[in-house]
Amino acid sequence: MNDSNDGLTGFRIRIPPEIEAIPYARLILRWALPVIDDTTTALYYGAVTEVATNAIAAHGEAEASEPIEFQVHSAVGRQSIEVRDHGTGFDPLDVDRSTDGESGFGLNIARAVCPNLVIKSSSSGTSVLLPFPQSPSL
Amino acid sequence: MSRRSVQRFDVTTETSSASNTVALVLRGEFDSSVVATFDAAASAVGALAPDQVTVDLEAVTMMDSAAIGALMRLRKAVITVGNNFVLLAPQQFQQRLFAVTGLSHIIQGANQD
Numbered sequence: 305m306n307d308s309n310d311g312l313t314g315f316r317i318r319i320p321p322e323i324e325a326i327p328y329a330r331l332i333l334r335w336a337l338p339v340i341d342d343t344t345t346a347l348y349y350g351a352v353t354e355v356a357t358n359a360i361a362a363h364g365e366a367e368a369s370e371p372i373e374f375q376v377h378s379a380v381g382r383q384s385i386e387v388r389d390h391g392t393g394f395d396p397l398d399v400d401r402s403t404d405g406e407s408g409f410g411l412n413i414a415r416a417v418c419p420n421l422v423i424k425s426s427s428s429g430t431s432v433l434l435p436f437p438q439s440p441s442l
Numbered sequence: 443m444s445r446r447s448v449q450r451f452d453v454t455t456e457t458s459s460a461s462n463t464v465a466l467v468l469r470g471e472f473d474s475s476v477v478a479t480f481d482a483a484a485s486a487v488g489a490l491a492p493d494q495v496t497v498d499l500e501a502v503t504m505m506d507s508a509a510i511g512a513l514m515r516l517r518k519a520v521i522t523v524g525n526n527f528v529l530l531a532p533q534q535f536q537q538r539l540f541a542v543t544g545l546s547h548i549i550q551g552a553n554q555d
Binding site for chain 1: 471473474475503504505506507508511533534535538539542543
């Protein structure tokens with residue numbers, strides 16, 4: 305599918321907001337994106353999994369039944385996965401400020417292994433862009 | 443690990459009556475979607491009352507924070523009753539994950555807390 309909005313090619317996957325759907329999305333994404341080494345694969349798709357899990361939790365809290373969306377942006381030498389949800393959003397700075405050791409645990413892992421991720425959040429949902437690694441082991 | 447050969451998550455329980463130890467050998471992608479499978483195996487370990495529980499992650503190809511949380515719950519349950527918990531996490535991505543979460547010390551061979 306062409307994504308004419310940003311001049312890139314790419315495609316989109318929509319999954320029900322259920323944890324059990326994440327491995328299927330991950331499998332499709334791995335087929336579609338370039339092969340990378342095992343360590344980088346595990347860390348990058350682990351980060352995607354953290355973000356997707358948070359998206360599903362956000363849908364649960366908002367009682368939103370819409371699908372979670374994975375948008376793959378693809379251009380030569382520049383790919384990324386964007387995860388979008390329809391939750392009520394959050395303040396990324398709250399995650400930074402969290403001191404209870406659990407809030408934002410997954411997102412902090414994602415940021416540690418994928419430091420260039422971009423979070424956009426509002427009261428109508430959140431999108432997290434995870435640039436595809438250009439070099440081994442992130 | 444090839445992107446075309448994703449292994450389904452699986453837990454094998456190995457017991458040694460001679461040493462009264464139990465090993466949980468995990469394979470595949472260990473994430474929030476399969477934590478219940480791990481928790482069920484971990485609960486069954488308690489009934490065996492072993493002196494030591496080992497969790498082997500060598501064949502685990504991906505993990506998330508839910509998996510780390512499940513491992514920490516089992517570790518706490520084992521240590522609370524005075525038994526030994528050993529975590530084998532030899533892969534580079536696993537060591538990186540435990541490092542970024544400040545949990546490197548729970549991996550076998552690391553300094554004990």
